[in-house]
Structure formats: C-alpha cells, structure tokens
Amino acid sequence: MTLLVTGAAGQLGREVVRVASATRPVVAFERRDLDLTDPKSVWAALEAHRPTVVVNCAAWTDVDGCELDSEKAYLINAQAVAGLAEACHEFGAHLVQVSTDFVFDGKQVPGAPLVPYREDDPTSPLNVYGASKLGGEVAAGDAATVLRTTWLQPADGPGMVGRILAKLESSREAGAVVELLGDRRACPTFVVDLVPALLHLADEQVAGIVHVVNGGVATWADIGRLVAVEAGFDPERIVSVDEADLGAPRPAVRPKYSALDGAVLRRLGYPLLRHHRDAVAATVARLHG
Ligand SMILES: NC(=O)c1ccc[n+]([C@@H]2O[C@H](COP(=O)([O-])OP(=O)(O)OC[C@H]3O[C@@H](n4cnc5c(N)ncnc54)[C@H](OP(=O)(O)O)[C@@H]3O)[C@@H](O)[C@H]2O)c1
Numbered sequence: 674m675t676l677l678v679t680g681a682a683g684q685l686g687r688e689v690v691r692v693a694s695a696t697r698p699v700v701a702f703e704r705r706d707l708d709l710t711d712p713k714s715v716w717a718a719l720e721a722h723r724p725t726v727v728v729n730c731a732a733w734t735d736v737d738g739c740e741l742d743s744e745k746a747y748l749i750n751a752q753a754v755a756g757l758a759e760a761c762h763e764f765g766a767h768l769v770q771v772s773t774d775f776v777f778d779g780k781q782v783p784g785a786p787l788v789p790y791r792e793d794d795p796t797s798p799l800n801v802y803g804a805s806k807l808g809g810e811v812a813a814g815d816a817a818t819v820l821r822t823t824w825l826q827p828a829d830g831p832g833m834v835g836r837i838l839a840k841l842e843s844s845r846e847a848g849a850v851v852e853l854l855g856d857r858r859a860c861p862t863f864v865v866d867l868v869p870a871l872l873h874l875a876d877e878q879v880a881g882i883v884h885v886v887n888g889g890v891a892t893w894a895d896i897g898r899l900v901a902v903e904a905g906f907d908p909e910r911i912v913s914v915d916e917a918d919l920g921a922p923r924p925a926v927r928p929k930y931s932a933l934d935g936a937v938l939r940r941l942g943y944p945l946l947r948h949h950r951d952a953v954a955a956t957v958a959r960l961h962g
Contacts, residue, residue, distance in 0.1 A: 675700060676875065677724035677766070679709055679757070680731025684827040685771060689728055691828075700724060704731065709753035712760075719760040726875045729754065729813075730804070736775070739802035740925035746801050751808030758814045763797055767878040769871065770813035774823035774859055779928030788933050789860070789890065789934035792821075792882040800925035810882070816826055818874045819882045823933055826956065828865040834956045837897050841906045853915025855894035859931045860886035863952040877916030883941075884933035888891045888948035899950055903957040929954045 674697045680686040681701035690701045700722045707718050709731050719727070732750050733739055739746035754770060761768040776796040781787055798804040810819045826832040831839070840851045862885070870885045891899075894913035901908040916927075933943060946952075 674698070674726075674876075675722060675724045677714055677718065677722055677727045678702065679727070679729050680704065680708060683730050683732075683734075684825060684830065684832075685729035685864055685867070687766070688828040688868045689730060689871065693867045709757060710748050710834040712753075712756040715753075715762075716760045717789055719764045719766060723764055724766045726767045726769060726878070727757065728771075728871065728875060729757060729841045730771055731810075732771070734802075736800060736802040736927070737924045739805060740800055743801045743805070744760050747808060748806040750802070750805035751812050755812035756811040758812055758817065761817075762814070767875065768813055768817040769875045770809055770817050770819050771843050771871075772810050772819050772821045772882075773803065773806045774821060774931035775800065775928065776807045776810070776821070777803075777928055777931050779813070781930070787858075787932075789931045789932040790884070791934045791936045792884055799928055802925060803928075816880050818831075818879050820871055820874060821882060821884050821933060822862050822887055823859040823931055826861060826863045826952070827866070828863070831960060833861070833893065833896065834900055834953060835960050837900045837962055838904055838908035838957065841901060841904065841910065850910050850912045851897060852912050852914045852915055852919075853892070853897040854919075855892045855893040856915040857927060857929050857931075858890050858892050859887065859893055860933055861896055861949045861952075862886045862946070863949070863956065865955075866952055870938065870943060870946060877941075879937075879941065883937045883939070885938060885946065886933045886935060886937045887946045887949060887952050890932040891949060896949070896953060899953045900957055904961045
C-alpha cells in the first residue's frame, strides 16, 4: 500500500507525508524532484514506484498570480492533473485530487439565506484559480477522489491564527485594534484535522467529489475574536472590515460565501471534523503556549 505524494513541500503535502508515513510506505515528491507539468517525469515516477494511491497536493495556489497568468494556472492546476490521471490509470493507482471552495461563486439564490454548498451543487468560479482548479477536478476523472476544502491552516506553521496572534501581541501595550475581513465567509479548515479524513478516503478509494472542512462557518474577524479570547486578549480589539475598505482591489475576485457542506462524508459514516472553534483553541495552545 504505497502512497505517492506530489507537492510534498506545501502546507498540506507536508502533513500528508508526516501522518501517512507512520502507517505505510510513502514516496514524497517536492516540485524540484517531480514537476507535474512534465508528463514524462510523472509517468516515470509512477512506473518506478507503482503506488496504490497518488495524493496530488501540488497546485499553483497564488490566487492573484493565477488571475494575471491564466496559462500557467491552467497548465499546473488542470492540464498537469490530466497527465497525472492518465499515468494513474495506466499503473492502476487511485488518484486523490485536492480542490477548492473557489469553484463556487457564493451568490446562491438572491434574497434567500445562504447555505453551505453540497458536492452536487452547480459550480461557477469567479476567478482563474477557481476555474483552473475546476478544470483539475474534471481532468482527475470519475474514478478519482476529488476532495474540496476551504481556507487551509497549516499543522506546523503559524498560518492565519499565528498572524492574528502576532498582531495582537505586537500592539498589546497600545491596545491597538486589529482589522480583519468580515465580509467573506467559509469554513476555516485545519490541516491537522483534514489529513486523517483524506487518508481514510484514499484508503477506501472513494470515487467522486467529497467536501472535507472543519465544522462551523466564519469570517476572519470571527476567527480573530476566537483567537483573542483563547489567548487572553480583549476580543474588542478585533475590528471587522469589508474587503472594499482595504484599498485597491486585488486582481482576483473572491466569493463572499464559500462554506461547504459535508453531505458525502456524512453518508459514508466518517466522523465529521471538529468545530473550527476547537481547532482554533488547539492552534492557539500550540503557538501561544
Ligand atoms: N491554501 C488554501 O487555503 C486552500 C484552500 C482550499 C483548497 N486548497 C487546495 O489544497 C491543495 C494544497 O494547497 P496548499 O495550501 O498546501 O498549497 P501550497 O502550500 O501552496 O502547496 C502547493 C505545493 O505545490 C507545489 N507545486 C506548484 N507547482 C508545481 C508543479 N508544477 N509541480 C509540482 N509541484 C508544484 C508548490 O511548490 P513550490 O512552492 O515550489 O511552487 C507547493 O509546494 C491545493 O490543491 C489547493 O488548491 C488550498
């Protein structure tokens, strides 16, 4: 049961390699060892290692960069996945393709309450990153596990929780406010919780789209208040701002709402990931002591 991981140096790839290595042989490829856009190298890697499962953690995740260079975005996030899927098919490996909430536009039915997107809801990406990742979902093929997730937080680095803590700490004396976005909502998801579910889906070789996110829906301002309370700061120092108030618009438009519902994970009977509140508390404990 060999697992081959691409994009192994990324925030998700690192944790997949770390956790999976405890229970099975893992072959980990960083970009410098295996560039997904080189189909011959991809083919040779699968031929040499004959993995049971390939977990594709590689992607071009710079959302604004993708907007400015769509050719590169589609090459890495879609075309390269087609090559990988073809090699998986040839050598009998199950493919796990990681995807994103940015395949949705967040608009839903005007006037109706927003509800988390289900796996079979229609997609409509607002930006090149989302469109290229949607291309990757299609390229992965029907037999692959397409795991969509949102707002990933690393298992081994500061991430957004760490950045919020640093801001609260650095302006502690002055009691200065910390401005955080309050007009975009999704499901902040902690890699430490995501990876066991990903490996379960990989082991079961589940085919199709599966949403995997921590529980609850939040803005970054909501998360900021949770971080402040957990770390003993005054939550009133967190001020919610709209994206439009933060100066010049960024190249890529982001969905205002991209929470995901884990209907398929529930149907499979896999335990749902803990609420983001508990994951925030655990992360603050890890980073803040
Ligand atoms: N981050 C999020 O908030 C988020 C949310 C939803 C879904 N996702 C999805 O989750 C997956 C993992 O994301 P992540 O946050 O771990 O991203 P990440 O930290 O940016 O890692 C992506 C990795 O892919 C590598 N890579 C880029 N181009 C490559 C190529 N041509 N060949 C091989 N490797 C290549 C990168 O290497 P270099 O650094 O050397 O370029 C990097 O190590 C992606 O599919 C992403 O779309 C992420």
